[in-house]
Amino acid sequence: MPIVRTLLVLFPLTAVIAGAFWWTNRPPVVSVVSPFYGSAAEIVYATAVVEPVAWAKVTSIIRERIVSLCGCEGSSVREGDELAVLDSGDARATLAELEARQELAKAERERSFELLERRVVSQQLYDKAQSQLIQINALLAAQKERLRDYRITAPMDGVVLRQDGSVGEVAEPGEILFWIGAPTPLQLVAEVNEEDIPKVTKGQKALIRADAFPDQDLTATVSRITPKGDPVLKNYRVYLDLPADTPLRIGMTVELNIITRDVEETLLLPVAALDGSQVQTLDEENRLQLQRVQVGIRGTKTVEILDGLASDARVMSPFVEDLEQGKKVSPGEGMQE
Structure with missing residues (x-):
């Protein structure tokens, strides 16, 4: 009887140990996705301000x-x-003073001319009177021109x-x-980072996000790019034409995604499935394989796969670095297999 009782105790203990061993060494549950076809777009992000195409800033000088x-x-x-109109009191007083000096200078020149004809004074004295009048005339003309600055x-x-x-x-x-x-037409003036400016060309379409119109699909078209960038801010100014029916108003700030390249019906994967240019795939026995792929357009959510992956492949997403190649895994319940 003691032997039977010992066996009865050992049997459940062995089952517990075996269960614990299985639980510890069970295949890890992973999330698996399949590549899918869709559209991919390469974009350049920028912020912009709405401005009239033709406008001017008026200042005082x-x-x-x-x-x-x-x-x-x-x-x-x-x-x-x-x-x-600006206060021109002092300027007009100066003008009046110069006009009075002009009258005196004219009289002095006339007097010098009469004396010169009578040979009472020399030619040099007359020339001096003439020169003074010319100087005052120049000052008077400049002051009259300056008075225009007081009227904007x-x-x-x-x-x-x-x-x-x-x-x-x-x-x-x-x-x-x-x-x-002019209130119309309107344009966007954007600042694009110097690293992205080589991708931007005239005619490209841009998608607009405006806080004032969060539910509207707004667009613009690149019209021109300033040839010289800002060496301090390291950006280039890009002008984009807005359609005539745009709801945007002058002075609004918006965010832009300029579409520099787009592809229809291309193979895509979630961004999380890649580590650089590598993905983790599952073979027929659910063993992990590390596979290198050629990627194209990288978006915020998906990445274009150009080569190295079949359309029916099973890919782990997200990529898990601490799982070694060849390890058996278990696709999670309700996930793609």
């Missing part, structure tokens, strides 16, 4: 107080229309897209007071 503004934001203007006018026909500044404020040289342009 002198530092002076603003005495009047047109209040014409959103209104149409013609080239030469008055937009703002529209440089082109268009709409006042934006007006800044207020009466009483001091306009600084170079400070933009007005944006004037």
Whole structure:
């Protein structure tokens, strides 16, 4: 009886040990996918701003107080229309002084001429009076030209897209007071990284993502690329034409995906299935094989497979680095086999 009792104890203990051994050495469960056919697109990402095709920034070239503004934001203007007036009190006082000096210089020249004819003074004295008058005339002409800077006018026909500044404020040289342009057509001005610019060419289509219109499919077309890049920011300016019916507005910022190359009906795999140019496939016995493939377009979710993989292959996804080649695995329940 003690022998039978010992056997009865050993039997369940052996079963537990065998079960633990199987559990420890069981094939790991992996996720398996099959390659599939679809479209692949190579894109270049950029950010852009909506601008009119034809527009101008209007600034003051002198530092002076603003005495009047047109209040014409959103209104149409013609080239030469008055937009703002700056305080020209000091400049007009200078003009009046120069005009008075001009009259004195004229009188002095006339007097010198009369004396010269009577041979009372020398030719040199007359020439000096004449020279002084010429100098004052030049100063007077320059001052009259300078007075034009106190009246800011529209440089082109268009709409006042934006007006800044207020009466009483001091306009600084170079400070933009007005944006004037044609409300249509519109364009996008994008900044593209110098590493990506060789892929971008005129005529390429771009997909637009705008926070103001999250549910709309918006597009643009590359129209031109600036020849010289920015060596500091390391980017190039790219202009894209917007369609006439675009809902985008001037000044909006958007994100772009410029499609530099697209392929229809090509073999694809999820990005997670690849480690560089390698994939893990399963043979008929569910043993792991490391396989090198030739890849094409790499997207954010899928990768184009050009060569090295059959369309009916079983591929592990995601790629697991610590599984050695030849190891037997088990495709998970509900996953592709």
